[in-house]
Amino acid sequence: MESHSGPAARLSHVHVRYGEARILDDISLSIAPGRVTAIVGESGSGKSTLLRLLNGLVRPASGDVEVFGSSLGSSDMIRVRRRIGYAVQDVGLFPHLTVTENVLLPVEIAEGDIRTGRGRAEHLMSVMGLDPGLGDRFPHELSGGQQQRIGICRAMIRRPPLLLLDESFSGVDALTRAEIHERFLRLQADEGIAVVLVTHDVREAATLGRQIVVLRSGKIEAVGDSATLLARPAGDYARRLLEPLSR
Amino acid sequence: MLLAVTAVAGLGACAEPGAPGGTGTTVVVGSKPFSESYVLAEIFAQALEREGLNVQRRFGLGSTLITFAALRQGDIDVYPEYSGTISEAILKRPGASMEDIASALDELGLRMLPGLGFSNTYALAMPRQLADELAIRRISDLTAHPDLRTAVSHEFLEREDGWPGLQRAYGLPQAPEGIAHGLAYRAAAEGRIDLTDAYSTDGDLGAWKLAVIEDDLGYFPTYLAVPLIDAGLEPAARTALERLADRFDEALMRQLNARAVVDGESFASIARAFLDGEDAEATAPGSRDGTVRRLGHNLLVHLKLTGIALAFACIAGIGLAAVLYNRPAVARAALYLAGLLQTIPSIALLALMIPLFGVGVLPAVVALFLYALLPILRSSLTALTTVDPLLQDVGEAMGMTPGQRLRHVLIPLALPHILSGLRIAAVISIGTATLAAFIGAGGLGEPIVTGLALNDTGLILQGAVPAALLALLTELLFEALERRLVPAHMRTSPAA
Structure with a gap:
């Protein structure tokens, strides 16, 4: 795997529009390697769109998106995407594949041979607190929270240097969530993965994120180290948004 | 498959x-x-x-x-x-x-x-006993009996020298229905119709106890x-x-x-x-051996007709769906067109093929192809348009090539619908292909057509029974195929 120094991803003056609507407005942001960046904001603030810019599912109207040191505009998207994990709230497990087959699909796509991924799949499932016996079931036989965790396993199966998570823990029940968060952070630190996490839950952002980005109506309202930002939120909006944490 | x-x-x-x-x-x-x-x-x-x-x-x-x-x-x-x-x-x-x-x-x-x-001129015939009772000897006598239940062969019903001209020449009051000529004499003998057209050299008029009515105005040409x-x-x-x-x-x-x-x-x-x-x-x-050999031959021809037509309908239907599924307006137009073809009666569609392709296997295959197209196109379009966009997104984000997206996402998710369309198309084709014998394509329709001409129920069954069994077998084949290719929770047929 080619390596590069510098940020895992960088957005420079990015604008996204759907027709007349400005979804993202002049976003400049640097995603640090090996760390978790949490993006918080109300629904409709453009969080998911920002995430989808990073794997090219959304194209900017102007500005530049750079991943692993090269601009997406001039990259082989298929190669780039195979190095980016992506897990979303509604998961999108393939109904015709078993749980294990779903987890191993990125390996099959990229390498044409899933044998190399089996051990890793089992490991990831146990980290996520999933019974290995679930592997032979079909996705519809799992609960929503279990499906989400399988989605995270699938996103991480090829040790991607960059992992994009969109509300990926939202369906996991509160009791297990703290445990899963902890295990996830340990794995993330061990493997040095850069993570961009989109969440509407500021507690989750505070727990997982080293860097926090506050997004409002398509603009960056505040950005900073989580400790600093939580101690002294810049601006009214960030203060109100982060208020639950100070209680 | x-x-x-x-x-x-x-x-x-x-x-x-x-x-x-x-x-x-x-x-x-x-x-x-x-x-x-x-x-x-x-x-x-x-x-x-x-x-x-x-x-x-x-x-x-x-x-x-x-x-x-x-x-x-x-x-x-x-x-x-x-x-x-x-x-x-x-x-x-x-x-x-x-x-x-x-x-x-x-x-x-x-x-x-x-x-x-x-x-062998045309003639009118009726049960001898009824003719005697009503004292009908000549066609002119029929004008006094407008209630006679009349059924004539379809060709006679339409031909200028058939019923229309005859009715004008004699002023006949009856309103005839159409009937397959091979069935008419039996129907008359069994008292279900009173009057039908006949050929003067027909060999079985006597056997069915039918009387030929004299053409007293000399209407029928030689x-x-x-x-x-x-x-x-x-x-x-x-x-x-x-x-x-x-x-x-x-x-x-x-x-x-x-x-x-x-x-x-x-x-x-x-x-x-x-x-x-x-x-x-x-x-x-015909000896037993000959019957079995003929049956086998007809069956193979039948499989050939339907097999080739289905294979091409699959390629065209699924291919067309793959091209059109994200162009809704064109897709709708294609569906209407395919639906229009479906409304043409099969025997008419077969006949329409003759000026283009002559008689025999080719026009039959083309007609069967056109019939099979709608169920396959419709089910494939439905299948492809209902594939969850989230799953397509996930596939793309995973770094799938277009070919991989087809293989890992579109085809497996669309397969249950496509299979059910194929299954319908196959069963329709097997049934419709029996009509292909009318344009010389052979198959299981051949004994049916000959059986109708000879009023031979046994011969008709020699075509009808294998055709029905073949349709049943096809159903079972598709069921097995579905069981093999589609996980239980994604199957469309209740039986599978």
Whole structure:
């Protein structure tokens, strides 16, 4: 795997529009390697769109998106995407594949041979607190929270240097969530993965994120180290948004 | 799976009979789907074979129109026709002289050979007992009985020299229904209809206790039986057919027809006996071996017709769906068009194919293809448009190539719907293909068409039962295929 120094991803003056609507407005942001960046904001603030810019599912109207040191505009998207994990709230497990087959699909796509991924799949499932016996079931036989965790396993199966998570823990029940968060952070630190996490839950952002980005109506309202930002939120909006944490 | 069907179909092609065995060109003999036409055509065929010529038989073609079109297109070289039919129904020149007819045919590159020696004119017939009760002897007598339940053959119902002209000439008050000629006499004998059209040389009028009503105004023209040939027919064949001139009379023809229809003797054996000049004893209508072989052959031809049509409909239907599924407006137009094709009655669609593709396998395959297209296109479009966009997103984000997205996302998710469409198309094709015999494509429809002509229920069942079993088998095959390819929770059929 080619390596590069510098940020895992960088957005420079990015604008996204759907027709007349400005979804993202002049976003400049640097995603640090090996760390978790949490993006918080109300629904409709453009969080998911920002995430989808990073794997090219959304194209900017102007500005530049750079991943692993090269601009997406001039990259082989298929190669780039195979190095980016992506897990979303509604998961999108393939109904015709078993749980294990779903987890191993990125390996099959990229390498044409899933044998190399089996051990890793089992490991990831146990980290996520999933019974290995679930592997032979079909996705519809799992609960929503279990499906989400399988989605995270699938996103991480090829040790991607960059992992994009969109509300990926939202369906996991509160009791297990703290445990899963902890295990996830340990794995993330061990493997040095850069993570961009989109969440509407500021507690989750505070727990997982080293860097926090506050997004409002398509603009960056505040950005900073989580400790600093939580101690002294810049601006009214960030203060109100982060208020639950100070209680 | 398709490969398998096509492979079986290929076998069918090899097993086709009448393939040239000797040297020189092959003469193709056609016939219409009624017993006298079969008997005469078989006599033509054997007479040609006795001259050492290769003969291919294309019997039981759907109607005068279809058979004549086949001759004009060069798909057949000769068939037995009647002078009256040529002038009235084909050339639309009522009352034309034989010279006029000959010159008109000449312009079409066709020729009438010298007459076989008998005339088979139209007639009306009714149960003898009823005719006696009502004192009906002549067609004029019918005007007093408007309530007679009348059913005539479809061709007679439409032909200018058939019912329309007859009704005008006599002022007949009855309103006839159409009926397959092969069924009409039985229906009359069983008292379900009172009056039908008949051919004066029909062999079974006596057996069904039917009386012929006299044409007292002399309305029906003469229908002198003749071999109608392509002018390019090779001289040896022509000479052989000319030798049949005046070898028949009406009594002999009625007797030959009776042997086929009443005694159940095979056309081949009747023709052999006639050409041998013997009053040969009626032989059993085809040995058991022959029946099984014929059945196997018909089955293979049937599989070939439906297999090829389905294979192409699959390629076109699924391919078209793949191209159109994200262009809703065009997709809708394509569906309407395919739906329109579906509304054309199958026998009409088959007949419409003749000017384009002649008779035989090709037009049948094209018609079956057009029928199979709608269920396959519709189900494939439904399948592809309902694939969850989230899953397509996930596949793309995973770094799938377009080919991988097709293989890992679109096809497996669309498969249950596509399979159910294929299954419907296959069963429809198997049923519709029985009608292909009317345009000379053979298959399981062949015994059905011949059986209708001979009023032979056994023969009809020889086609109908295997066709039904084949449809059932196809259902089971698709069920097994679904069980193999689609996980239980994604299956569309309740049984699978």
